[in-house]
Amino acid sequence: MARNQSRPPIALFSMTGSSSEADASISQHFNTNQSHRCGSSIKDPSYQLSSVSGGPCSIHNTSSSIRFSSNVSSSASEEDDAIEMLINTPSSTATKFQSLITSRRTVSNYVSAPPSTMTGERTSSLDTSQFLRAAIKRGVECAITAPNHKMTEPTTFYSIISPSKSSEKLLDIVYEVTLQRLLQQKLSGEEACRSEATRKREKWANIPAFLVATVGGMAEQVPSHINTTDAEGKFAELPLIPPSNIKQLEDYAASCASIQNLLLSLHSEGLGSKWATGPVIRTLAFRELIGCKPEDMIAGLIFIGWPKREPRMPRRRRELEGDVLRDV
């Protein structure tokens, strides 16, 4: 059978029972089949049907393991089919996991509470801050298991739950940074710049939580010639000081891997996210808000919350086979 030809899936995938409630909610809120738009061979778990019946040569593809039993009476072609199925049909755990990975999308617009389809009627009084804090903690637990060379464990996460004193300070920074940039660009008058900065502040006010990821052990991120007491200067963009040796580069890479683990963990709980690296994070005011050290590089500001609408999969331009993935 040709590699991409579809065949009935063999994995038993149950969408009922307690542990699958979150899965059901994820598939309600995210079209996990989006992966097909970029030509992925990964199947949506909700389309996994039933287990294969035991034949002379059968594969029992269970959630965590594959048992393959061969029977001498099976014909060669049956065995070939079974082997091909084994190669092309991962276990239901793998399929479910891969589908979660490929269905994560960057979310730009948020609502302040989960939809009732996710929480159920009995949890209408859910304390969303408490939930976000707990989900972030689980996400960071996943983040710290990402690979990091020489076990340097370079990443620190700073969490800001809205509304709070810290989130208000962040919104003020967003306003000032946006205003300064717009005024410098001189594309419109002061009033228009102020109203655009206010619009941006309001958009950020709808983001339920933020997490800042920093990488330690970098070169000093605030050059000595910068006046750290100048009130306006606190919102000016600092120069980019990238990793400059192998350890710093590897630590930054490890930090990025841990951020992706975090995003996937959040997504698995129905939370949307955006990894942002815009000008706000490259200011003294932002560094002072989180209280990081001069040698901490900010790898990203992560927006967290419940998606206002189902995010779209941006078009991936490159083909998988022969381009992204090449046999050598």
Ligand SMILES: Cc1cc2nc3c(=O)[nH]c(=O)nc-3n(C[C@H](O)[C@H](O)[C@H](O)COP(=O)(O)O)c2cc1C
């Ligand atoms: C290191 C990094 C920085 C990013 N910075 C921004 C950003 O500042 N603003 C933004 O809107 N998206 C940002 N993104 C998100 C990308 O735009 C997004 O991942 C990309 O469009 C692909 O969409 P997807 O995540 O839904 O697959 C960033 C992503 C990465 C990995």
